[in-house]
Amino acid sequence: MTDDTGSDKSTSDKEAAEVGHDAVGPDASPAEFHKPGKRLTLGHIADQLGISTATVSLALRDSPLVAEDTRAKVKKTAEEIGYIYNRSAASLRTARSQIVGVAVHDILNPYFAEVFTALEDVLEEQGQMIFICNHRDDVKRQRAFINTLLQHRADGLILCPSVGTTAEEINRLVGQGVPVTLMCREVPGVWAPCVHGDDVAGAYAVTKHLIDQGHEKIGMIGGRRESSTGRDRHAGWLRALEESDLDPEKQVDVPELMTQADGRRVAPQIVASADRPSALMCFNDLVALGMMPVFRRMDVEPGPDMAITGYDDIDGAASRTPALTTVCNHADKIGRLAALTLLRQVAGERVPNKPILIEPDLRIRESSPPKGIRLGPRLVE
Known part of the structure; x- marks a missing residue:
């Protein structure tokens, strides 16, 4: 029949x-x-x-x-x-599970929410279901998630790798035939493509902007320097300072901060610094937005008294007072390209194991004027 x-x-x-x-x-x-x-x-x-x-x-x-x-x-x-x-x-x-794993270090960061939205749009069009892991930069959590994916015969993995991830463990997956695409962070020596913004160029551009505004004391606030993103943004800051004959050793440099809570915690330390900066280049928007209200309570007005810049251009950065100068890192483009790159591998195509760089855009707004100048409205007391 x-x-x-x-x-x-x-x-x-x-x-x-x-x-x-x-x-x-x-x-x-x-x-x-x-x-x-x-x-x-x-x-x-x-x-x-x-x-x-x-x-x-x-x-x-x-x-x-x-x-x-x-x-x-x-x-x-x-x-x-x-x-x-x-x-x-x-x-x-079918030898296909229609499951793709996606792991990042901070699912609460609005930037990664934008990345996920773009990923989902592409993967769901191809009938893929997404398993999500928030590994919190704990490499053991990340490894446990990857083991679970392998047990469920997942079609592939999109990974913003945890601090401590080795090329060997990623290459072992690739060697077993598991399609892998890294995003946002690189791991040197991996046999997998990586989609991320050009963080050196973005950090250089925003630091150069502050220098062009007449600032000479420009602090670098945040970033995990064990990650490629933290290292690259720090490198861009250093390059801009050195090209302008500004000594990095005389600048405030506070690593490892990632969240708004981190920004709130460090703000009093910045204000009390003996050699207080007139401008800050923050690792991301969250750190910058965490510091701004604390500065106000300490009678230091963001913008005129302390120029502040962020990174990522998350939703809401442009609507603050003052509107935050930041670097647009194109979360939607990174998410789409990471998903498409993985799907090409799932379909059996060989993809070169090299970085796919997305050019960032500097978004100049009210929070980064020359010292003493107000570009945005004064908040009502």
Whole structure:
């Protein structure tokens, strides 16, 4: 017997049974599907509709090989009887799980929310489900997540690597045939592509802007220097200072800060510094936005009294008072390119293991004027 896909029903049912899909008799009533302990299978739907399990499986995956009305009937029957598609069994047949893992160090950072949105748009178009890990720069958490992905036969991994990630462990995955794409942070020596912004260029541009505004005491605030992003933004700051004959050793340089809480905590230290800077280049927008209200409470007005810049151009940076000068790191573009690069590998294409650099854009706003100049409105006391 054949159905509208041309599949042989008896053969397809036999194949389904081999992966644990037990068929039921043609006279089974819908009530039997709800007996305690009765596991619903593709065979139940197939027998209900008189088609093969292969057709049912294709219909549940929205395959164009199945007529649209047949797909609708299969999905309606599955919903009525409470069937949940067995993705694990499907992955055994197709060698594809339709699962992609995505791991970053700070899921609470709005920048990564923008990256995730772009990733999801691309991956969901291809029917991929996303497993998310917030590893918090704990390499053990990251490794546990990757092990879980391997157990679920994930199709690939998009990774903003934790501090402490080695090239060897990434290369081991690649050597096992697991598609891997890094984003935002590089790991030297990996056999995988990496999509990220040109952090040296972005940090150089924003520091040069502060120098052009007449500032000579420009502090660098934040960034994990064990990560490529922290090192590169610090390198861009150093390069701009040295080109203008400003001694980096005479500048305030506070590493490791990443969050608004970090910014709030360090702000009094900056104000109390014996050689207080007139401008700050912050590792990201969160650190900058955390410091600004603390400065105000200490009677130091952001902008006129302390020029402040951020990095990433997160949602809301332009609507603060003063509006924050920052570097747009194009989260949407990085997310889309990371997803597309991974999908190319999943499809079997060989992708060069080299960085894919996204050029950043400097967004000059009110928070970075020359010393003593107010560009934004004064807040009402």
